[in-house]
Amino acid sequence: MTRRVAFLFPGQLSESIGMGLDFYDADPEARALFDLTSERCGRDLRRIVREGPPAALGENLAAQASVYLVSTLACRALARRGVQPAATAGYSLGNYAAMVAAGTISYEEALDVLVAVWRETERAGIRGAMGAIIGARREAVEDECAALRERGRQVWIGNVNASTQFVLTGSAEGVAAALEALRPRALSVLPLSMSWPIHSELMRPVAEAIAPLIAGLSTIRDPEVPYYGPEGRAVAGGEEVRRLLGTAFCFPTLWKDTFESMTAAGHRLYLEVGPGELLTKMVRWIDRSTRAVPAGTVSSIATAVDIVAAG
Numbered sequence: 001m002t003r004r005v006a007f008l009f010p011g012q013l014s015e016s017i018g019m020g021l022d023f024y025d026a027d028p029e030a031r032a033l034f035d036l037t038s039e040r041c042g043r044d045l046r047r048i049v050r051e052g053p054p055a056a057l058g059e060n061l062a063a064q065a066s067v068y069l070v071s072t073l074a075c076r077a078l079a080r081r082g083v084q085p086a087a088t089a090g091y092s093l094g095n096y097a098a099m100v101a102a103g104t105i106s107y108e109e110a111l112d113v114l115v116a117v118w119r120e121t122e123r124a125g126i127r128g129a130m131g132a133i134i135g136a137r138r139e140a141v142e143d144e145c146a147a148l149r150e151r152g153r154q155v156w157i158g159n160v161n162a163s164t165q166f167v168l169t170g171s172a173e174g175v176a177a178a179l180e181a182l183r184p185r186a187l188s189v190l191p192l193s194m195s196w197p198i199h200s201e202l203m204r205p206v207a208e209a210i211a212p213l214i215a216g217l218s219t220i221r222d223p224e225v226p227y228y229g230p231e232g233r234a235v236a237g238g239e240e241v242r243r244l245l246g247t248a249f250c251f252p253t254l255w256k257d258t259f260e261s262m263t264a265a266g267h268r269l270y271l272e273v274g275p276g277e278l279l280t281k282m283v284r285w286i287d288r289s290t291r292a293v294p295a296g297t298v299s300s301i302a303t304a305v306d307i308v309a310a311g
Helices: 021-026 028-041 045-051 054-058 060-080 092-101 107-124 138-150 172-185 201-215 238-250 255-264 278-286 298-310
Strands: 003-009 083-090 129-134 155-162 165-170 188-192 269-272 291-294
Touching: 003 060, 003 092, 003 298, 021 028, 021 045, 021 060, 021 298, 028 045, 028 060, 028 107, 045 054, 045 060, 054 060, 060 083, 060 092, 060 107, 060 298, 083 092, 083 255, 083 298, 092 107, 092 238, 107 201, 107 238, 129 172, 138 155, 138 165, 138 172, 155 172, 155 255, 155 278, 165 172, 172 188, 201 238, 255 278, 269 278, 269 298, 278 291, 291 298
Parallel strands: 003 083, 003 269, 269 291
Antiparallel strands: 129 165, 129 188, 155 165
């Protein structure tokens, strides 16, 4: 019997040493996907995930490819246990896995886009920073970012996680200035270990550079189940998926709006399909009447399957 439930896919900074190795050790198909992903991105992901050090896994391409890989392995493991997505959404990087799970692009082509974004960001020498703001009003955060940009410091809201929780993105100087200015008006401010200004205008040269690749993608199609994109709503069709693949990293991730759209459509139980439990915590921040359950390891998937079966 197939059961369906909403799937949420995590993003970068969810990676950890050892993730995905339970799939690798138990399943020849998982080992094959490790090998394919490693070959396409030029990183020995099994070795990095198994041995580290954490700095090697934290490198942008290794981190992003590994999270994408482990999320897909978890999704496939759920399918073998009879649990399929009723809808999908991804947090930032997690959109690649969410698109694949919704049937709107192949794993291989989404991986090609992920690698191309990394390659062109490095080729252009784009560097920046990101930082978290917890317990601040959105108007205050937006006003401070706008004031800093008027003074030549590049900083924007990159992620809206909840009504009072945000991720800032931009130049290292701009993000540092915004965090310091907002410190008295927030419960907490925290620099993040990110070296790219993801979800900001500074990434536009990358969008231009990968445009030919995006135009030539051949496996894009309309989602088989609703896919809720980073703009806070269900994606209309394959060509909108194509646009998001080529540009989403230049614009904010409206996670709060995305999750609320899914809840408004009737989804109350969610599985966090991939490493870590960050989205499970975010769900509690946004709407405590809903529930999210981690499903990123063999053992947590067994628990999640029982919870889904119980309704």
